[in-house]
Amino acid sequence: MKKYALPAIMLAVFETIAISLWLTKDDLFYLFNFSYIGISISLGIFLYIREYKHARRITQLLVGLYMLVYLGLICNENMQIEGFWYYLFTGVFEAATIHYAVAKIFGPLLFGRGWCGYACWTAMVLDFLPYKVPEQPRKNIGWIRYVMFVISLVFVSALFLSGVGHIESIMFWAFLIGNILYYGVGIFLAYRFKDNRAFCKYICPITVFLKPMSYFSVLRIKCDKDKCVSCGKCKKVCPMDVDVTDNSRKRKNGTECILCFECVKACPKDAL
Numbered sequence: 001m002k003k004y005a006l007p008a009i010m011l012a013v014f015e016t017i018a019i020s021l022w023l024t025k026d027d028l029f030y031l032f033n034f035s036y037i038g039i040s041i042s043l044g045i046f047l048y049i050r051e052y053k054h055a056r057r058i059t060q061l062l063v064g065l066y067m068l069v070y071l072g073l074i075c076n077e078n079m080q081i082e083g084f085w086y087y088l089f090t091g092v093f094e095a096a097t098i099h100y101a102v103a104k105i106f107g108p109l110l111f112g113r114g115w116c117g118y119a120c121w122t123a124m125v126l127d128f129l130p131y132k133v134p135e136q137p138r139k140n141i142g143w144i145r146y147v148m149f150v151i152s153l154v155f156v157s158a159l160f161l162s163g164v165g166h167i168e169s170i171m172f173w174a175f176l177i178g179n180i181l182y183y184g185v186g187i188f189l190a191y192r193f194k195d196n197r198a199f200c201k202y203i204c205p206i207t208v209f210l211k212p213m214s215y216f217s218v219l220r221i222k223c224d225k226d227k228c229v230s231c232g233k234c235k236k237v238c239p240m241d242v243d244v245t246d247n248s249r250k251r252k253n254g255t256e257c258i259l260c261f262e263c264v265k266a267c268p269k270d271a272l
């Protein structure tokens with residue numbers, strides 16, 4: 001039973017968040033929302049332990065589609081970074097701000113970039129593309145993410161400062177158009193650089209939060225040096241070019257790890 005501790009812990013963490021927010025905000029939505037996400041994540045980890053090949057993808061689809069279709073399109077919550085700025089500026093501590101706080105700002109201190117591996121609706125689509133393992137060396141254009149981050153902030157600030165009306169409706173269209181652009185650029189870059197996760201590596205502005213916070217992550221893949229025979233198979237399958245055999249927090253591309261466990265599956269010596 002010990003091997004099922006991780007899905008149980010994840011479920012307990014999400015249920016604690018669900019119940020706390022439900023009681024403090026007196027809104028059943030939070031109980032439903034975080035219970036659903038917690039169950040989806042725990043199910044994925046449980047299936048992974050049972051060695052089901054598509055475990056991570058199931059969680060990714062369950063959470064990604066829920067966020068994109070239900071929260072984004074049906075409930076009109078802009079869950080993109082612009083939505084985060086918008087709700088932050090209006091002082092409304094609602095779904096989008098709570099989502100960012102849990103999944104992308106404070107959560108990564110515990111589960112690193114688990115969001116990127118198990119929940120993001122952009123990667124949910126990109127992971128269907130053929131280049132699961134990058135076929136070209138990493139490019140030196142990661143600075144684009146900071147430009148995107150500033151653009152999103154300037155865009156929402158300009159809306160507030162100019163005093164335009166119907167910002168809610170603008171935010172909904174920004175969510176829709178932003179997602180279409182993200183998918184378009186993500187798919188283009190995946191084929192251009194022969195790397196499904198090129199968008200994550202160079203463009204995504206959310207990594208400006210995710211990278212520094214996941215540096216301190218409690219959950220991380222570690223290498224047992226006594227078992228490792230330096231065969232390099234782990235690095236060959238990594239979609240994010242992480243030097244996973246180095247246990248230091250400063251390891252190469254360490255803050256890029258999406259906890260997909262491909263390296264763990266590939267290791268012939270059970271060293272990870």
Ligand code: SF4
Nearest residue numbers: 116120122123200204
């Ligand atoms: S880096 Fe951005 S696009 Fe990629 S999985 Fe993470 S949040 Fe999604």
Ligand code: SF4
Nearest residue numbers: 238257258260261263
């Ligand atoms: S293959 Fe391993 S090191 Fe690379 S992203 Fe996945 S879990 Fe992290």
Ligand code: SF4
Nearest residue numbers: 228229231232234267
């Ligand atoms: S696959 Fe395993 S044995 Fe090979 S280098 Fe990686 S950790 Fe070491």
